Amino acid sequence: MAAGKRSKKKPKKRSSRAFPWKLWSSRFVFGYLLAAIFVLSLPQPHKITTRSRWDTNKTRREFAAWGKSLSFLGLEASADEMDAFLWPLAQGTGKVVRILRAPFKPFMRVTGFFQSWRMFSTPNTSTVAWVVVELDRGDGAFEPIYESRSSTYDWRSFQLSHDRMRKFISKAVRGYETADFVRLGRWFAQEAAHDFPEAEAVRVVARYAKLEGPEAWMAGAPLEVEDRKAKVFKLEKFRP
């Protein structure tokens, strides 16, 4: 009897009545990812609302230059005035962006999805810095064996020219904290201890050159070079 009742039922039209899961999941994933790309590319809140980032010499110089450049509108402003005008704006923007980013944070944490595009956004306009490595072969005198981009002092230059090594070297020589500079020095000492078994020590130097601007450079003004950090590492500690 039950079987007879079942056989009288009309077959369900699944295709026409079924919920279009595939379409809706595509809509959701596409929409979510479009929003993620856009929202996460907005300035990161901690970068625009951290006071120590605003108080750097580089930022102050940029403010001064921008303030001066407004003179053609009759609105010349000092670095302090620019700061006073922009700081509350940055705080407000930071608050809004923090709220907008919230739905995407778990996705970022799980997948590594990230948007931060800053190709040469603020080039160094006051100084340039590079690293010099000097070796003491046992006679007490240090001679250079490596200097960034030098074809004369080119010890391990193939390895050190890799972009990730360049990035770390730049961070270590320019950084305000000395920890990275010491780490870089230790790494040089470790490699030198291996490559020069007779040598006594290496000295790692952060060399700076002051930039006077393109006009002065074109006119032939020499670069003022100065060693700002230097550290000696005895190689015996790095040998087995």
Added chain:
Amino acid sequence: MKGLLRGFDALVQQREDGRVLAFLRMSFGFLCAWIIIGMLVHGVVDSVWLGSGAGGLTPVRRGMWLTRELPLTPTTVRLLVAVCLGSSLLFAAGLGAWFFGVVTAVSFYALRSLNPPVTGGYDALLLNVILFLIVSDCTRTWSLDCWLRKRRWRSDELVAAWPRHLVTFQLVILYVATGLKKASIVWTPTGGYYALFYVYMDPTWRRMESVDFMHWAMPVLRFGTALTWHWEHFAFVLLILGWFRFTRERDGLVHRLVNRWDLRWPWLAVGFAMHVGVWLTTNVGPFSSITLAMYPALFGPVELEKVGVRLKEWLRRPRSESSDVRSQSAAGS
């Protein structure tokens, strides 16, 4: 608003053959492998990704869910490198649908998170595009999956086009965000368009030892600075042009103009020239290759096929003409 939703839905439901997505899959799989191979060849894997206790530059960080669980010994890190290299090549070959894409993305993300200070923007860009490809049907054609299913490399099955549009949107946002964040005065007309002068003065990124070339190349550098800055700001135009091409059946003056001249090509030609310039003069890793590999996503497979046909005709023409001349001269003699 309704029009916007209709447009969004049209993009979601658009289907096309999977050749462009397959090309992106192959490119990004190989580029990921290329990054790892480049690091192995330069001998920097241990320095960058092993902790300072094991000969690396810095202590490793455990910022990612996988690296928090793994014992980060030199053996496990090297194993992670091998997994990333192998899976990226298998992903490029199109095996296992999304599976090797996920393995590539997770292992690359894990490696990247070991030493955040030495990651580049290109790492994030590569990973983002691989994530878009994972949710696409990118192994439908030109893949080992296609061969295993159909015993042939090519399939005309249709796939959703929206993952390709995600790559396009990513490219546009990359350029616009980069342009807007170039906030230093030296990028602007009031700063004299001198940004590239300062970039080349810094020995961190430039390839050459001497900067004497800037004495004669200064006008070129200033022009390059201006071009880069304005071109990046106006990258959003690509989205508008793409939308007009997508809705080309509609009538109207702008549609007729955009249908007549495809302005995406000159825009991309400028981009190509700039990336080649960046690649020749600076070492910023594979940033230019990764960005250029995204360019085909701006076009549908049919559009690219037409370009291919035209290119083939153009390449054949001089040969056939010269062979005609040769055959005539042979007949004459």
